[in-house]
Amino acid sequence: DSGVTQTPKHLITATGQRVTLRCSPRSxxxxxxxxxxxxxxxxxxxxxxxxxxxxxxxNILERFSAQQFPDLHSELNLxxxxxxxxxxxxxxxxxxxxxxxxxxxxxxxxxxxxL
Amino acid sequence: xxxxxxxxxxxxxSEEAFLTxxxxxxxxxxxxxxxxxxxxxxGLQLLLKATKADDKGSNKGFEATYRKxxxxxxxxxxxxxxxxxxxxxxxxxxxxxxxxxxFGKGTLLTVNP
Numbered sequence: 316d317s318g319v320t321q322t323p324k325h326l327i328t329a330t331g332q333r334v335t336l337r338c339s340p341r342s343x344x345x346x347x348x349x350x351x352x353x354x355x356x357x358x359x360x361x362x363x364x365x366x367x368x369x370x371x372x373x374n375i376l377e378r379f380s381a382q383q384f385p386d387l388h389s390e391l392n393l394x395x396x397x398x399x400x401x402x403x404x405x406x407x408x409x410x411x412x413x414x415x416x417x418x419x420x421x422x423x424x425x426x427x428x429x430l
Numbered sequence: 431x432x433x434x435x436x437x438x439x440x441x442x443x444s445e446e447a448f449l450t451x452x453x454x455x456x457x458x459x460x461x462x463x464x465x466x467x468x469x470x471x472x473g474l475q476l477l478l479k480a481t482k483a484d485d486k487g488s489n490k491g492f493e494a495t496y497r498k499x500x501x502x503x504x505x506x507x508x509x510x511x512x513x514x515x516x517x518x519x520x521x522x523x524x525x526x527x528x529x530x531x532x533f534g535k536g537t538l539l540t541v542n543p
Contacts, residue, residue, distance in 0.1 A: 418479075
């Protein structure tokens, strides 16, 4: 158990819908990363937050957004869902200043299926 | 931009066989290099890392050496076990203002008894 929790574990929805994925980092970690893992694209970095502020952006679509709340949990919002958004979404947290040189601790992931 | 290329899988070995998974990279500056492992149904876990040229990362019998001249970070283990069956990801970060990890596509390893 990495100490990072993600809910829900599975999510099945229809095209055009909107969903919210939730992540709680390890106790004491201020930094949260979001990743998308799919068969064709592999593991893609989406976005990073540090202590409530957006720090880095990767291959995140405009239909996707995220935020980190004062209690440090983070939510990833996916809207106008398409079949191609079906994937495993991981959250990770790091200790200290959120430097990617540090080990990232991954949650178990949320599997999103868009029908 | 940064990129990581791993050998295509899947790799199937018998228990106690020698393992090599190749990884090469392209990066700006002086990246740090990582191997992460994903066991079935779980998130990724850091296996080992190296932060500068000629460093050797090691953990649980796995080793990888940071080779700047060949831009490589190949993963090796002398004697694999069934419990090593997993997907292995090579990754890098260039640091600086670039806070992200760039991952390879992953290599599925299956070890048979």
